Amino acid sequence: MTLTAPTRTMTAEPGSGATVELRGVVKSYGSMQALSGIDLVMEPGEFIALLGPSGCGKTTALRALSGLETIDSGSILIDGVDVASTPTNKRDIGMVFQSYSLFPHMTVIENVEFGLRMRKVAKADRGARAAEALEMVGLGAHGARFAHQLSGGQQQRVALARALVTRPRVLLLDEPLSALDAKVRVQLREEIRRITRDLGITTVFVTHDQEEALAVADRVAVMRAGRIEQIGTPRELYATPANPFVADFVGLTSRIPGEIDGEVVVVHGIRLPLLGEPQPDGPVFALIRPEDVALATADAPGAIAASVVSSSFLGSLRRTEFALPDGSLIAVQHDVNDQPEVGDTAFLRLRMAPVAASARQQ
Amino acid sequence: MTVANAPVLVSDAAESTTRRHSPWGPATRRPDRGLAKYLGLTPFALYVVVFLAIPTVIAVASGFFTDEGDLTFDNVLGLFAPNVLATFGSSFWISAVTAVVGAVVGALVCYALLGTRPEGPLRSFIDSASSVLAQFGGVMLAFAFIAAIGSQGLITVLLKDQLGIDIFENGVWLYQVQGLVPVYIYFQVPLMIITFMPALAGLKRQWAEANATLGGTRFTYWTQIAFPVLAPSFFGSLLLLFANAFSSYATAAALISQGAQIVPLQIRSALVSETVLGRENMAGALALGMVVVMVVVMWGYSVLQNRTSRWQK
Amino acid sequence: MSAVDRATRLGAVRLGTEPSGIVRWIILGVVGVVFSIPIVAMILFSLKAGLAGGYTLDHWASLFDDDAARVYRNLFTGIGNSLLLAVVTVGIVLVVLLPTMILVHLQFPRLRRVLEFICIIPITVPAIVLVVGLAPVYSVVVRIAGGSVWTLAFAYGITVLPYAYRAIQSNLDAVDVVTLSEAGRTLSADWGRVLLFVLLPNLKRGVLAASFISVAVVLGEFTIASLLNRVNLQTALLQVSQSNPYVAVIFALLALALAFVLLLSIGRLGRTRRTGSES
Numbered sequence: 001m002t003l004t005a006p007t008r009t010m011t012a013e014p015g016s017g018a019t020v021e022l023r024g025v026v027k028s029y030g031s032m033q034a035l036s037g038i039d040l041v042m043e044p045g046e047f048i049a050l051l052g053p054s055g056c057g058k059t060t061a062l063r064a065l066s067g068l069e070t071i072d073s074g075s076i077l078i079d080g081v082d083v084a085s086t087p088t089n090k091r092d093i094g095m096v097f098q099s100y101s102l103f104p105h106m107t108v109i110e111n112v113e114f115g116l117r118m119r120k121v122a123k124a125d126r127g128a129r130a131a132e133a134l135e136m137v138g139l140g141a142h143g144a145r146f147a148h149q150l151s152g153g154q155q156q157r158v159a160l161a162r163a164l165v166t167r168p169r170v171l172l173l174d175e176p177l178s179a180l181d182a183k184v185r186v187q188l189r190e191e192i193r194r195i196t197r198d199l200g201i202t203t204v205f206v207t208h209d210q211e212e213a214l215a216v217a218d219r220v221a222v223m224r225a226g227r228i229e230q231i232g233t234p235r236e237l238y239a240t241p242a243n244p245f246v247a248d249f250v251g252l253t254s255r256i257p258g259e260i261d262g263e264v265v266v267v268h269g270i271r272l273p274l275l276g277e278p279q280p281d282g283p284v285f286a287l288i289r290p291e292d293v294a295l296a297t298a299d300a301p302g303a304i305a306a307s308v309v310s311s312s313f314l315g316s317l318r319r320t321e322f323a324l325p326d327g328s329l330i331a332v333q334h335d336v337n338d339q340p341e342v343g344d345t346a347f348l349r350l351r352m353a354p355v356a357a358s359a360r361q362q
Numbered sequence: 363m364t365v366a367n368a369p370v371l372v373s374d375a376a377e378s379t380t381r382r383h384s385p386w387g388p389a390t391r392r393p394d395r396g397l398a399k400y401l402g403l404t405p406f407a408l409y410v411v412v413f414l415a416i417p418t419v420i421a422v423a424s425g426f427f428t429d430e431g432d433l434t435f436d437n438v439l440g441l442f443a444p445n446v447l448a449t450f451g452s453s454f455w456i457s458a459v460t461a462v463v464g465a466v467v468g469a470l471v472c473y474a475l476l477g478t479r480p481e482g483p484l485r486s487f488i489d490s491a492s493s494v495l496a497q498f499g500g501v502m503l504a505f506a507f508i509a510a511i512g513s514q515g516l517i518t519v520l521l522k523d524q525l526g527i528d529i530f531e532n533g534v535w536l537y538q539v540q541g542l543v544p545v546y547i548y549f550q551v552p553l554m555i556i557t558f559m560p561a562l563a564g565l566k567r568q569w570a571e572a573n574a575t576l577g578g579t580r581f582t583y584w585t586q587i588a589f590p591v592l593a594p595s596f597f598g599s600l601l602l603l604f605a606n607a608f609s610s611y612a613t614a615a616a617l618i619s620q621g622a623q624i625v626p627l628q629i630r631s632a633l634v635s636e637t638v639l640g641r642e643n644m645a646g647a648l649a650l651g652m653v654v655v656m657v658v659v660m661w662g663y664s665v666l667q668n669r670t671s672r673w674q675k
Numbered sequence: 676m677s678a679v680d681r682a683t684r685l686g687a688v689r690l691g692t693e694p695s696g697i698v699r700w701i702i703l704g705v706v707g708v709v710f711s712i713p714i715v716a717m718i719l720f721s722l723k724a725g726l727a728g729g730y731t732l733d734h735w736a737s738l739f740d741d742d743a744a745r746v747y748r749n750l751f752t753g754i755g756n757s758l759l760l761a762v763v764t765v766g767i768v769l770v771v772l773l774p775t776m777i778l779v780h781l782q783f784p785r786l787r788r789v790l791e792f793i794c795i796i797p798i799t800v801p802a803i804v805l806v807v808g809l810a811p812v813y814s815v816v817v818r819i820a821g822g823s824v825w826t827l828a829f830a831y832g833i834t835v836l837p838y839a840y841r842a843i844q845s846n847l848d849a850v851d852v853v854t855l856s857e858a859g860r861t862l863s864a865d866w867g868r869v870l871l872f873v874l875l876p877n878l879k880r881g882v883l884a885a886s887f888i889s890v891a892v893v894l895g896e897f898t899i900a901s902l903l904n905r906v907n908l909q910t911a912l913l914q915v916s917q918s919n920p921y922v923a924v925i926f927a928l929l930a931l932a933l934a935f936v937l938l939l940s941i942g943r944l945g946r947t948r949r950t951g952s953e954s
Contacts, residue, residue, distance in 0.1 A: 068575075069682075105673060410833075414797070414800075417805050421800075502909070516719055517716070567687070633902055
């Protein structure tokens with residue numbers, strides 16, 4: 001995969017992004033609560049990802065920010081002003097949808113100019129600014145084409161240019177990459193990140209793909225059932241998840257039966273520090289990361305016997321699944337030069353990293 | 363009335379899901395049957411040749427021959443006689459007026475149906491009712507209108523007795539060419555509903571949302587986005603309605619018992635009497651004229667349908 | 676309507692993509708009333724008791740009189756003919772069109788466009804034009820097969836081609852016929868069995884829709900029958916209306932009701948299939 005060199009960027013005005021705040025936002029549909037009190041404060045120019053499984057309310061929150069959904073109570077503040085009663089077309093936001101949002105009867109350049117036209121920008125200015133925006137997303141030569149002549153990735157770039165050309169205060173992205181091929185997805189997310197950073201624009205990015213969220217965002221808000229479970233930097237969420245749901249959702253974990261004993265979790269005789277709130281003694285699942293398990297020799301202290309179930313080559317590393325004596329499966333990330341065969345026996349060693357623990361019925 | 367349900371055919375053509383191999387397998391060792399494998403298609407081919415191709419050829423070509431079989435251009439030239447031209451003119455006029463009214467009213471009804479559940483009772487009822495009315499045999503339609511606005515019709519009498527308005531003050535126009543207008547509109551509007559609804563329902567919500575986020579209003583949505591996107595489909599449907607009215611015979615035949623005010627009725631005269639205007643195979647010439655018009659109109663329709671299907675993907 | 680649906684509707688009205696409830700009902704109300712006038716007028720007409728005013732069921736009752744069959748002989752002949760024609764036309768659709776469509780779909784995919792084009796021609800060449808050329812053809816047909824009315828079905832098969840084609844084709848497209856027949860073949864079924872047990876059961880919907888539409892079209896056909904001097908429902912209705920307009924209107928209403936039921940059923944067929952597959 002080649003890294004795209006940055007094309008000409010629009011001039012950045014540091015700190016031009018707005019502060020965005022959601023305070024106690026509640027939204028219900030009849031008896032179902034889509035948002036149960038969302039609190040979120042964003043700094044100017046920050047890139048926040050809303051991450052969660054389907055139905056968690058992340059898209060509802062984004063649409064509430066845009067004005068396409070109304071809220072029942074709470075406030076939505078952009079630059080300190082409550083916009084909850086302002087209609088969408090007056091909120092000065094930019095939005096990129098998952099798909100199909102380009103106007104089919106207009107050329108690419110006409111699509112990009114649309115927002116400028118709505119703001120009564122003069123024709124000459126419009127053309128220049130739209131061309132500049134297209135250059136920024138690398139499609140300067142495609143101005144005269146139509147949407148159906150472009151690939152999915154190109155269409156989303158045009159949508160991005162269209163949203164940004166008016167220099168909105170906030171940029172909202174509703175799963176913009178979900179409909180694209182894997183490779184295009186990775187490429188495009190880097191570009192989105194670079195562009196928003198160059199422009200200094202406050203950005204909210206909704207996704208269900210945790211790898212995507214962790215890769216691009218300054219901070220990630222993990223949501224479930226209308227609530228924010230945890231907000232933090234990707235590193236914080238990964239290393240110190242606030243609860244088992246976050247630990248499980250962000251990154252890969254293996255659930256290994258163990259016991260809580262005071263402030264440690266005992267797993268196969270190994271005592272690991274417990275992450276998060278203290279829990280009462282008793283049976284739990286320890287949530288162990290693949291990189292916290294290593295291949296070892298039989299005589300290493302605390303070595304656990306295991307047999308290979310499956311092994312996958314992932315390019316720069318290998319991930320192998322082992323079956324432990326008690327039947328549970330554990331994923332181990334290791335060097336590609338170790339190539340376990342299915343059925344082999346091996347020994348594993350747990351690193352002394354803190355682990356989260358979730359409840360277990362005995 | 364005979365073109366109901368036709369439209370989708372042309373747009374479907376653009377999206378054929380053909381597979382490159384047949385289910386017999388790409389490398390089957392079947393004896394090369396050559397032309398014999400087309401045997402299965404012969405019944406249909408024969409049928410279409412005898413009852414569609416041959417009659418069509420006869421219809422359009424007969425205008426070029428006299429009864430004795432000599433080639434002649436008399437009949438075709440006869441098409442340009444003033445009264446025949448007037449007939450074509452009337453046909454055009456009626457078709458255009460009813461197509462435009464039908465298209466506008468039909469589009470309004472489609473708009474009113476936006477947002478209703480496609481499976482729900484309202485939509486299914488309107489779908490079925492439209493199918494029926496678009497197919498409503500011309501004779502029965504004529505009865506309905508005679509019963510409604512004939513000389514003793516329900517509405518005629520109501521207006522006369524209750525409001526003192528006599529709609530037939532200047533002659534009973536129902537049995538003349540003008541009378542065809544309300545009657546044709548009665549099947550044009552349902553045809554428009556059937557034809558145009560898919561296009562209107564195909565407007566993507568994201569376009570309206572994008573319009574809003576980019577600062578547009580409801581007005582800009584409709585004028586800058588929705589109308590332009592719908593235009594090919596609207597005008598395509600309009601052409602279909604035109605073709606529909608132009609080729610209609612039964613209604614006119616039922617209401618106008620003699621005379622040749624529009625082209626189909628002129629064909630009737632030509633078939634029923636030996637010669638029309640002193641020419642022998644006038645019916646053939648008229649048929650040719652009609653086919654030329656129909657081909658042009660339907661070609662325009664298919665061009666517009668292709669544009670629509672490209673955008674509605 | 677669920678709360679989510681309601682909220683979506685409100686959002687759409689705000690965006691301008693859907694009409695508000697009032698606008699919707701004004702448009703549908705006005706158009707609905709205007710369009711029901713002719714139907715209502717027909718119903719009231721059939722109940723009218725002559726110039727004296729007042730209403731009566733006499734006209735409807737007269738259909739069941741003992742000598743009704745004699746008095747309205749032409750009309751009943753027309754009805755019988757039309758029903759016969761409908762049956763034969765459906766027969767042609769099932770025996771000639773359907774197998775050809777399946778064959779083309781499976782074996783001659785490149786001919787699909789050609790077939791589609793052929794089935795659209797009857798729109799560009801309407802009945803009034805076709806009939807000019809049918810007269811000579813039918814003089815030959817009469818010499819071979821006699822002058823009875825059922826031969827008209829050959830011409831009708833052509834006029835219903837566009838509708839029948841579309842109904843069957845949308846079924847063929849929705850059901851992956853190629854894959855199904857491949858599956859059948861790999862399970863050792865010969866082509867006869869594949870057709871009978873695999874394909875036809877899955878084409879029921881399209882076949883029924885094509886049949887119903889064909890019946891509706893045949894019942895309403897006037898042009899060809901009239902200009903080829905045959906008697907069918909519509910020509911008989913026109914003739915009867917000269918002497919007894921009441922009975923003519925009654926039968927027009929009945930035919931309308933029948934067509935409505937047929938076309939409503941087609942809609943139903945489409946719907947039950949969809950809900951069935953979602954469960």
